Amino acid sequence: MEILLLGTAAAEGWPCPWCACAACAEARRRGGRDLRSRSNALIDDVVKVDFNADTLMQMQRAGRDLTRLSTLVFTHAHNDHCTPAELQYRGPWFVADPPPLLHVYGSAPVVMDVRAALGDLDPLRLEVHPPLEPFQAVTTSDGTEILPLPAAHVPGTFLLRLTRGGRRLFYGHDSGTYPDETVAALAGTPLDMALFDCTYGPQPHEYKGHLGIDGVLQMAERLRAVGAVTERTRLVATHFSHNGGMLQEDLAARFAPHHVDAAYDGMIVNL
Numbered sequence: 001m002e003i004l005l006l007g008t009a010a011a012e013g014w015p016c017p018w019c020a021c022a023a024c025a026e027a028r029r030r031g032g033r034d035l036r037s038r039s040n041a042l043i044d045d046v047v048k049v050d051f052n053a054d055t056l057m058q059m060q061r062a063g064r065d066l067t068r069l070s071t072l073v074f075t076h077a078h079n080d081h082c083t084p085a086e087l088q089y090r091g092p093w094f095v096a097d098p099p100p101l102l103h104v105y106g107s108a109p110v111v112m113d114v115r116a117a118l119g120d121l122d123p124l125r126l127e128v129h130p131p132l133e134p135f136q137a138v139t140t141s142d143g144t145e146i147l148p149l150p151a152a153h154v155p156g157t158f159l160l161r162l163t164r165g166g167r168r169l170f171y172g173h174d175s176g177t178y179p180d181e182t183v184a185a186l187a188g189t190p191l192d193m194a195l196f197d198c199t200y201g202p203q204p205h206e207y208k209g210h211l212g213i214d215g216v217l218q219m220a221e222r223l224r225a226v227g228a229v230t231e232r233t234r235l236v237a238t239h240f241s242h243n244g245g246m247l248q249e250d251l252a253a254r255f256a257p258h259h260v261d262a263a264y265d266g267m268i269v270n271l
């Protein structure tokens with residue numbers, strides 16, 4: 001299982017074009033891993049988690065294409081994760097040789113937004129599946145199992161456990177402190193990788209809606225206590241906001257003693 005983290009920023013991007021704070025200014029100066037676009041990921045070139053307006057630039061930068069994509073699963077309807085109008089560009093008016101059928105999964109609000117943005121789905125070769133229900137696993141045409149679990153974010157947000165080729169990825173954002181029933185559903189099944197929301201960086205917060213560094217470490221420990229995180233689980237923090245202020249070098253150093261990696265755009269994890 002190859003996971004390509006296409007983007008690792010919170011909604012406003014980092015540097016944010018509307019912001020001249022020290023963290024944005026320093027990211028502009030340093031470039032490289034401090035330039036963060038909006039979060040989404042590509043798995044084995046056939047599964048994509050979330051689709052936002054940065055996907056085009058991210059795919060160009062990665063030297064990849066989406067012509068083999070068969071599953072698109074959305075975590076939630078926030079614009080930095082779900083910009084369904086972008087999917088119109090797979091249509092026959094734009095692409096002479098349209099790509100194969102793409103199966104689309106998401107919660108009820110996501111399904112509503114996708115349908116509203118695109119109208120007739122047939123020319124786009126999109127099959128939008130009935131809304132995902134919490135704790136109800138579905139298996140896609142490419143053999144990926146999606147287990148949607150409740151998040152502490154906006155209604156209609158799912159944390160995802162994705163199983164493919166015998167490997168398991170927990171896609172843990174966006175969310176604050178996980179609901180007990182989500183932790184219970186993950187209990188006893190070891191993960192190969194867990195991805196955590198770290199929007200707040202070192203900032204104090206109430207663990208509502210997103211996590212910061214403390215919250216990431218707490219959630220990792222909670223999952224460890226129930227046997228989901230083991231010593232073999234790759235732990236990765238992502239979805240960073242400039243409001244947290246810590247640049248890549250500082251995040252990496254802060255997380256290193258805890259064996260958590262600080263994600264950056266273009267990071268590849270092979271499980």
Ligand SMILES: [Zn+2]
Pocket residue numbers: 010011039078080081174239
């Ligand atoms: Zn987000």
Ligand SMILES: [Zn+2]
Pocket residue numbers: 016019020021022023024025242243
């Ligand atoms: Zn800023």
Ligand SMILES: [Zn+2]
Pocket residue numbers: 076078153174
């Ligand atoms: Zn969100």
